[in-house]
Amino acid sequence: MPEVERSGSGAVVTVRPLRTEDLEAWRPLWRGYTSFYRADLGDELSEDTFGRLCEGGDLIGLVAVEDGGGLVGIAHLVMHASTWSTASSCYLNDLYVDPESRGGAAARALFDAVYAEARSRGADRVYWHTQQFNGAARSLYDTVGQLTSFIVYERELD
């Protein structure tokens, strides 16, 4: 993917694909993200996910990097087929920016890169889920995406 660079109030942020050597820097962002949902996915699953995100298959990992080189945000994509299009859909499974880097360029740079990556993989849309009550996230999403009328139902299988 072409790198996406964006500067806002604060540091310049670059977004690039996740790499195997990012594991230690990726881990606290993943933990911060999952603990927001009060989830602990465990080390084994987390490392399995990390591995698949670096592999270049249907899962795609992107990271936002600040000037100095530190990881400040992550975006994880899932490419999948759709019955409504011959093109793929791109599901933005996870998005997280370190609390200290919020309000700057990181989240928008990640969205720019997500859209570029999805396009380059042949998707005609990107979609994501957010909790209806997550005002902080939604105020951003309203500026980079479109709210739909859809809600999510689920059934866990034994």
Added chain:
Amino acid sequence: MPEVERSGSGAVVTVRPLRTEDLEAWRPLWRGYTSFYRADLGDELSEDTFGRLCEGGDLIGLVAVEDGGGLVGIAHLVMHASTWSTASSCYLNDLYVDPESRGGAAARALFDAVYAEARSRGADRVYWHTQQFNGAARSLYDTVGQLTSFIVYERELD
């Protein structure tokens, strides 16, 4: 997949995989479904989708068949990876029951079959989207699935 049979007030309904020879019977159900969303996907895309649903890849087509052999409902699944699990997720992309066959066993038989099929493909969850205001559908979904707090954002790509 094992066939799922279910009887309610009315005819016995069987759910089985979609087959190539179902095209003519599938078409009006697909058209009824897409026109509910005021969409017309066109013949070419519809036939491409139908073909992929019969192929046995990531798209899976299931049909509800009534006693006499007529198709009364369809369910289309998309299998995809997830960052939260090593198991797949199963997205129920489309579900439709012919208006004349509603209130009987068809919808529940389809859900039973969807869950069985998803499980047999290694998924640990099935999820689907519905318009927040679609009361008729939600009153069913409230009995076969779990409402979540999630809503859907989207970005169409040029």
Added chain:
Amino acid sequence: MPEVERSGSGAVVTVRPLRTEDLEAWRPLWRGYTSFYRADLGDELSEDTFGRLCEGGDLIGLVAVEDGGGLVGIAHLVMHASTWSTASSCYLNDLYVDPESRGGAAARALFDAVYAEARSRGADRVYWHTQQFNGAARSLYDTVGQLTSFIVYERELD
């Protein structure tokens, strides 16, 4: 309770307490109501509930009766304590009007009677739950009650 009488476009409707001899007339209304929620509570539970509604304890049954004497609606109340008041709360557990009698005086007569009954039992409030998407019911509720910002979470116990 004092009987509540109300006339609208159509028949005069009277609301009175449920009585043991109403069982056969109450049953189809109860069935119509529960099947709206796609539930079948079975004969045994239904008759147990009916019995408790006639007993004069914490459960209270009210019925709307049309001119000729036929039952056209039901309201079931549950009285319970509250930590926010020394007075009781009255939960309107079930409300149903026969589809053929809707748009007339029955529903409002039932609400009038519910409020009168709750007051006479020492309650300082009546509250009820409705599906967020039940537009037909909510358009009535907006005129006889107050929408709150509260939603309902639940946990079924094994």
Added chain:
Amino acid sequence: MPEVERSGSGAVVTVRPLRTEDLEAWRPLWRGYTSFYRADLGDELSEDTFGRLCEGGDLIGLVAVEDGGGLVGIAHLVMHASTWSTASSCYLNDLYVDPESRGGAAARALFDAVYAEARSRGADRVYWHTQQFNGAARSLYDTVGQLTSFIVYERELD
């Protein structure tokens, strides 16, 4: 009730029934809770409620106690009848954890104890209300209960 103990990141938390001697420690938690809803119920009503919570009738008080013995959370239950079951329903009327003790084990320990207590009193379900926009609470509730499609209407009686 059996005591429920739970440890998280931080102190071990035990949940036990509210006792008469807890009044002084309970009061600031009750005040913190009611002031969240911008309510001031007054001393008289508060003490009446406290008294009923200790009595062992339809109101049940539970408290979360940290290692050293301090009260850090409260849960107040109301048992009541239902028309949909011969079993009771348990309404979780109030739940509060001291802000300084949030993010630890207290809230989950309280839910564990609420479910155990409700079960031991013969309830087949626990339910509660929360403001639709209360994200902090809902992100917890999404992990310990099920969101429903129900909203709450109310009528205050003179």
